[in-house]
Every structure is written in structure tokens, then in C-alpha cells.
Amino acid sequence: MAIALAVSPTRMELLKLKQRVGLAQKGHDLLKEKMDALVIEFFEVLRRIQEARMKAFDQLSVAHRALSMGFAVVGTLETKQASKETKRELQVEISTRHIMGIAVPAVEVGEVERSALVRGYGLHMTSSVLDEASREFERALKLLIELAELEASAFAIVRELEKTKRRVNALEYILIPRLREALKFIMMRLDEMERENFTRLKRIKAMMEKRE
Amino acid sequence: MSYRIAVVGDQDTVTGLALAGATYTHIHTTNEETFAKLNEFFDSEEIGVLLITHRVAEELGYDFRRMVRTKRLLPLVLRIPDKTGYVSKVDELREIIRRTVGAEIMIKKEGS
Numbered sequence: 430m431a432i433a434l435a436v437s438p439t440r441m442e443l444l445k446l447k448q449r450v451g452l453a454q455k456g457h458d459l460l461k462e463k464m465d466a467l468v469i470e471f472f473e474v475l476r477r478i479q480e481a482r483m484k485a486f487d488q489l490s491v492a493h494r495a496l497s498m499g500f501a502v503v504g505t506l507e508t509k510q511a512s513k514e515t516k517r518e519l520q521v522e523i524s525t526r527h528i529m530g531i532a533v534p535a536v537e538v539g540e541v542e543r544s545a546l547v548r549g550y551g552l553h554m555t556s557s558v559l560d561e562a563s564r565e566f567e568r569a570l571k572l573l574i575e576l577a578e579l580e581a582s583a584f585a586i587v588r589e590l591e592k593t594k595r596r597v598n599a600l601e602y603i604l605i606p607r608l609r610e611a612l613k614f615i616m617m618r619l620d621e622m623e624r625e626n627f628t629r630l631k632r633i634k635a636m637m638e639k640r641e
Numbered sequence: 642m643s644y645r646i647a648v649v650g651d652q653d654t655v656t657g658l659a660l661a662g663a664t665y666t667h668i669h670t671t672n673e674e675t676f677a678k679l680n681e682f683f684d685s686e687e688i689g690v691l692l693i694t695h696r697v698a699e700e701l702g703y704d705f706r707r708m709v710r711t712k713r714l715l716p717l718v719l720r721i722p723d724k725t726g727y728v729s730k731v732d733e734l735r736e737i738i739r740r741t742v743g744a745e746i747m748i749k750k751e752g753s
Contacts, residue, residue, distance in 0.1 A: 478734070486722055493724045496657045509652075512659040519662030520643040523689045523715060534717060536689070543662070559660075566661035570646070577690050577719035583734060591741045 436611050438618035446615065450608045457600040460593055463529065467590045470528060474586060478579045485572035492565035499562040503555055511550035511559060521574055528582075531589045536578040542567045644689020647682045647716065649675060653724045654694055664688075669697045676704065683712055691716040694723040706733075 436442050499508050522537035548563060647665035648658045655666045665688060667678040675697065682688050698705055698720050709718050722728045 475734075486728075489721060492657055493653060496653060496660075497724075509656055512656045515660055515662070517659055517662055517664045517666075519646055519664065521646065521689050522643050523717075524642070525714065532714060534714060536717070548660070562657065563660040566657040570658060570661040570663065573692060573719060573721060574646070574690055577692070577717040580719060580734065581714075581717040584737070587734075587737050587741055594741065 436615060438615045438622075440619065443612070443615045443619070446608060446612050450605065450612065453600055453605050453608060457597060457605065460597045460600065464590065464593045464597055466529060467586060467593060471583065471586045471590060474579060474583045478576070478583060481572065481576045481579055485569065485576045488565070488569040488572050492562065492569040495558075495562035495565040499556075499559045502558040507554055508559060508562075511555050514550040515563070516549040519570070528586070529589075531585050533582040533585050534578055536574055538571050538574050542571075642689075644715065645687050647685075647688045647691045648693075649679065649682075649691070650694035650697055650721075651723055654721070658692065663692070669694075669700070672701060675701065679705070679708065682716065683708065685716075688716045691718045692721050693718065694727075695720050695729040696723050696727050699729050 436446065496508070503511070520539070522539075524535050524537075525532045526535040527533065542564060548560075550559075645664040646658075646662070647667075648655050648663045649667045649669060650658075652668055655668050659666050665682060665685075667675065667682075669675050679701075682691055712718070720729065720733070
């Protein structure tokens with residue numbers, strides 16, 4: 430049973446409380462709808478993550494295999510050297526998008542794959558195996574960045590979901606029951622006062638009749 | 642705004658992703674060094690995506706998880722498998738779902 434709020438049992442207070450219950454109820458319904466919408470959105474993102482993750486991780490292991498070939502053919506030191514010589518200037522555009530008031534990152538990746546000529550490492554000393562490895566890694570990187578965007582959105586949505594859920598529960602299990610309890614208390618109290626008054630009047634009437 | 646990519650991981654992962662164009666890299670050796678580098682990455686205005694291998698993330702443990710939780714919107718942090726395909730057994734996202742929804746949720750492909 431909920432603990433009633435401390436209220437004075439007056440008609441004025443009763444009216445105010447009724448209004449508050451109405452408001453709380455409306456807020457509760459709205460939040461609950463928001464929660465449902467968030468859950469739907471969340472599952473959609475989750476499904477996409479699952480797909481993206483599989484694709485990205487597969488590509489990454491392909492890339493690693495290609496890189497091992499590079500290590501074997503070109504040599505470990507030369508490969509590392511090449512990785513330092515490459516132009517490492519990949520840029521991604523990140524802005525924020527809003528899904529139902531939640532800031533969610535929106536990432537835009539341009540063309541990640543480059544031709545061997547613009548990569549920037551020396552072409553004599555290296556081999557086409559290394560170009561192959563770089564290309565596979567470029568593909569993997571693109572997929573990974575897309576995955577990062579999705580995961581970040583999922584985290585943002587889930588955080589909002591948690592907050593909303595807490596609010597819904599606070600309204601549903603704490604505030605609204607308390608208000609209702611207070612409402613009941615006032616109503617009982619007012620009824621009781623009315624009955625008291627009624628008996629008082631009766632008694633006075635009886636006394637007056639006796640006197641006559 | 643355009644941002645750059647940072648990678649933290651083992652030698653092979655870093656080499657590969659550097660070949661692909663990741664600007665900032667760090668090869669994990671000791672936790673202290675990596676934390677120093679990570680702090681730098683997290684404070685940087687330039688970095689939009691941080692890739693870190695599961696193995697390193699696991700080794701950094703709780704402090705790293707707290708860093709990720711308390712970061713700003715950027716950089717986006719993504720854990721990736723390393724050369725051996727190692728993926729942490731504890732899936733962050735799944736953990737969070739379990740806490741929020743209160744139930745394990747498995748998404749299966751349609752038809753399977």
C-alpha cells in the first residue's frame with residue numbers, strides 16, 4: 430500500500446489532487462508510448478548491427494590473412510615501413526541525427542579504397558601482395574566505421590530507454606498510487622465530516638423539539 | 642565536421658589499419674602507456690572513431706569501460722577482433738540489454 434501524501438482534507442485540495450492525477454496519468458501514457466517506440470527502433474538497430482558485425486568481422490579476417498601474405502612476401506619490416514609511409518589521412522564526416530529527441534551519431538564515409546599509386550608507400554620494395562592487403566583492410570575499415578555508427582546509436586537508444594523506463598515506473602508505481610491514496614483519504618474524510626454534521630443536526634433538532 | 646580514425650591494438654591490426662588510412666595508432670604494450678595514449682585520443686577533438694581490439698580492451702579492464710561510459714558523444718568506440726579473431730565473451734551491448742530489458746534477447750536470422 431502506498432503512503433499517502435500529507436494533505437489537508439479540503440474540497441480545494443481534492444480538486445487539485447484530481448488534476449494532478451489526471452496529469453500524471455497523461456504523462457505516464459505518453460512516456461509508455463515513447464518507450465514502445467524506442468523498443469521498436471532499438472530492435473531495428475540491433476538487427477542491423479548483427480548483419481553489419483558479421484560482414485565487417487569477416488572482412489577483417491580476410492584482411493588479416495592478406496596481411497600475413499604481405500608479411501611473408503614483402504617482409505615484416507618492409508610491411509611495417511610501408512604502413513608508416515602511407516598517407517594516413519582518412520576522414521569521416523560525423524554529424525548528429527535525432528531519433529525521437531536522442532542525439533545519435535550519423536557517420537558518412539567517403540571512398541576508403543585507394544589505388545596503389547595514391548597510398549604513398551614506395552612501389553619498388555613492395556609487392557602487389559601488399560596492395561592486396563591494403564585494399565582488404567580499406568574495405569574492412571569502411572565496414573568497421575559503419576558498424577561503429579550503429580553500435581553507438583544502439584547505446585544511445587538503450588540509455589534513453591533506461592531513463593524512460595525509470596520514469597514510467599516512478600509514475601506508475603510511486604507517484605500515481607500515492608496521489609490516489611491521498612485522493613481516497615480526502616474523500617473518506619469529507620464523507621465522514623458530512624455524516625458527523627448530519628448526526629449533529631439530527632441531535633440538535635431532537636433537543637429543540639424536546640424543549641418546546 | 643570531419644574526423645579521423647584512431648586504432649589501438651596489436652602490431653598486426655595497427656599495421657593493417659594504418660595501411661588502410663587510419664591516422665592515429667598505438668601498439669599496446671603496457672597498460673600505463675596505453676591509458677596515457679587513450680586519454681590523449683579521448684581528449685582530442687580530431688578523432689571521430691576509435692577502434693580497439695577486444696584483447697586489449699579486456700586487458701585494460703574496468704578503467705577502460707568507465708572511460709567509454711563517461712566519454713562524450715565522440716569518439717565512437719568500437720571493439721574489433723584481432724588477427725586470431727578473438728572476441729570477448731562478454732558482449733557489452735548484450736549486457737546492457739539484459740540490464741534494461743531484464744531478459745536475454747537473441748536475434749536470429751529469419752528462417753533459422
